[in-house]
């Protein structure tokens with residue numbers, strides 16, 4: 178025999194159910210935010226990758242027209258005529274900067290023929306912000322998920338981790 182109800186009957190969902198729904202909603206919102214941030218990073222990395230390909234090709238076009246040598250100075254100014262777009266010299270993670278890629282200082286004015294291993298010698302990389310920047314391994318800007326992007330002399334672009342900096346062939350003479 179059941180006991181008679183006492184007090185008014187309560188309508189609506191139980192408090193525990195409301196709590197579970199709130200937690201689920203918060204999880205979905207947090208997950209959505211994380212996915213959006215991840216998607217933005219992927220887009221930035223892809224844009225950076227494409228910029229480096231185009232800037233690297235422009236440098237090769239310059240070298241083709243100047244006896245196989247890379248620009249001895251003002252590299253952005255020299256190759257702008259080949260890329261025809263200033264934005265390819267700026268990493269998307271530096272939207273307010275004018276330039277964000279550094280030219281490997283060791284290749285300044287050097288001949289393509291001097292590069293013993295084009296597949297491991299950096300040509301351009303994520304470096305300090307600025308236009309016409311020449312820099313070296315100490316200036317790498319690891320902004321892409323703890324890593325950085327580089328286009329090698331053979332025009333291949335790769336993401337590298339911060340620990341990889343010293344593994345590359347920065348100076349073409351020291352093989």
Ligand SMILES: [Zn+2]
Nearest residue numbers: 225268303326
């Ligand atoms: Zn970048």
